[in-house]
Amino acid sequence: MKTPFNWQCAFCGQTTTITSPNFDEQFHRIETSLSNHGDIGVLVAAIACPNTECAELTLSVGLMKAVRQPGLWVSGQALRVFPLLPRSRAKPQPSYIPASIRADYEEACLILRDSPKASATMARRCLQGIVRDFWGIPQNRRGNLGAELNYIREELTPDTWDAIHAVRSVGDIGAHMEKDVNVVVDVEAEEAELLVGLIETLLSDWYVERHKRTERNRALKELAERKLSQKREAKTKSAAIGANDGQKGSQDIS
Ligand SMILES: [Zn+2]
Numbered sequence: 001m002k003t004p005f006n007w008q009c010a011f012c013g014q015t016t017t018i019t020s021p022n023f024d025e026q027f028h029r030i031e032t033s034l035s036n037h038g039d040i041g042v043l044v045a046a047i048a049c050p051n052t053e054c055a056e057l058t059l060s061v062g063l064m065k066a067v068r069q070p071g072l073w074v075s076g077q078a079l080r081v082f083p084l085l086p087r088s089r090a091k092p093q094p095s096y097i098p099a100s101i102r103a104d105y106e107e108a109c110l111i112l113r114d115s116p117k118a119s120a121t122m123a124r125r126c127l128q129g130i131v132r133d134f135w136g137i138p139q140n141r142r143g144n145l146g147a148e149l150n151y152i153r154e155e156l157t158p159d160t161w162d163a164i165h166a167v168r169s170v171g172d173i174g175a176h177m178e179k180d181v182n183v184v185v186d187v188e189a190e191e192a193e194l195l196v197g198l199i200e201t202l203l204s205d206w207y208v209e210r211h212k213r214t215e216r217n218r219a220l221k222e223l224a225e226r227k228l229s230q231k232r233e234a235k236t237k238s239a240a241i242g243a244n245d246g247q248k249g250s251q252d253i254s
Pocket of ligand 1: 009010011012013014049050051054055056
């Protein structure tokens with residue numbers, strides 16, 4: 001039995017401690033050692049999300065070195081890990097982010113390992129969608145991402161500006177590839193991963209923060225309204241008591 005470990009579900013985002021009923025791991029030795037990998041096996045690992053509203057299955061297969069121990073073979077060093085479920089590293093994004101932006105982000109994540117260049121292009125497209133939607137670029141100012149970025153330049157911190165610029169220029173490598181087939185600039189998976197990470201930062205810094213701010217302001221407004229109506233109620237009550245006292249007073253006199 002494996003010792004409990006901390007884990008974050010990629011489907012629902014919840015962090016939790018995983019214990020054995022929600023976890024399974026099995027090693028199967030491959031009965032040939034004639035490939036250039038030598039003694040190998042596969043390690044199948046499965047986690048069922050304990051959040052009952054989610055209950056998604058996280059599944060991966062690892063190609064492992066097989067290590068001989070007295071009477072059995074056990075899993076050694078990982079040579080490669082193949083995540084099967086979920087299909088990518090995409091983090092769940094809230095539904096108040098437009099569906100087209102979430103779809104571009106998820107696709108950039110999905111093709112990241114197999115085609116970093118296509119992933120970078122998709123991250124760039126996602127960036128343009130975010131800039132247009134979040135900053136409300138008017139129709140007559142839309143077109144070229146560079147011009148759209150200049151339109152909002154004053155609004156951005158130098159840090160954000162540099163980060164966005166990186167996504168744009170690396171994404172351009174993929175997007176304009178067809179124009180000159182002799183120019184071959186490759187995008188590594190690690191670089192594409194950085195771009196996806198920047199998209200995640202923008203989604204969180206802009207959309208999530210704005211949503212939180214709106215919610216906070218709404219709660220404050222409700223609180224102010226509640227206090228005001230409580231004050232009004234108290235005033236009416238005290239006026240009513242005052243009127244009653246007045247009546248009592250007049251009764252006492254008579
Ligand atoms: Zn979950």
